[in-house]
Amino acid sequence: MLFILLGVLVLHLIILILLIVSTAASTWSVGDTGSTDLWYNCKTASDGYHCKPASSDDWIQAVQALMILSVLFCFCSLIAFLYQLFRLVKGGRFFFTAIFQILASVFVMCGAIIYTVMRPDNHTEFGYAYVLAWVAFPLSLISGLIYIVLRKKE
């Protein structure tokens, strides 16, 4: 029982770290000349590395909002998990934790989908932060489903 709990907690922490790195790292598209990202567009020109704020299109702002919301909800579900761990009745299920975690996974999915569809087609490849977002989505979905199934025994 303790191992299951520890495993679930470690998984949750991994998901949180993945989400934070994906939101903050801002390497969603990489090309030869530079990277076009969630927050900054950076270019390596002849005289150095220039960064300017990303275009304020509506879709980039929506992706930013969804990623930030997913980080917030994952963090809230972690706190709810710790709270319910000590306050739940025997045999109860971690519903609040599961709801927040599943919502976080839905937001990551929406953000990644919007970015994939609306990205300007400049023959650039996808960077590691984009991959991390897609990895975090099934992990958080699985984690949420585990919380639905998990019951507090004693």
Next chain:
Amino acid sequence: MLTVLALTSVVLLGVVPEQSQAITIYTGWERHALVGSDIRLSCSFFSWRWISEDVTFSWTYRPDGSRDTISIFHYTGGEAYVDNKGPFRDRLEFVGNPNRRDGSILIKNLDFSDNGTFTCDAKNPPDIVGRPSSVRLLVFEKLPIQAGVITGAIIGVVLGLLVLIVVIYYLMRFLVARRVFSLNVSKHGKKKKEGSQQRQGPAPPADPAKVKAAASEKKKQESRKDKK
């Protein structure tokens, strides 16, 4: 002691007049406008001296991608002279008040060719040493959404919905608790009525239904507590 005083007074006299003769000019940094609209470019200055009668304002314009600056407005000797030959003829108007240190101009009916940098230079004799200030004009077909507006809106709406749902949930629990409480009270009243009626006739048929309703409410409450 006297020499120290003399030295400090000389230093102060030397420093203060130079400071008080610099004039600082304020304009905006960047202005956004739609095609066809009017825009007011504001220019004001700060000077240590009183406003003299010879105060002058002058605006110059440098189009985007060009190195030539042309003069488009000049105010001197109490008279405003607007552009009557250049790109802004019949479109420029002086809307400032020199007595209040305001040298703003109004440009009407903007076009894409008006993109550029406007520089305001003000002089308040004898305060003439100052750096002109520039404002950049950007003319759009459609005003772009500022960065962060949609982000903040989405986050705010989702968090607000979450708070609303939590509040409604706790409110429902509270109301249901109150309803059960009031049901108990009416049950007691009904029981008393029952007791008085049984001496007279049969018990009222609505009573078992109410008992069942109270029991199901209690069960719902307990299951909600379990969920938490």
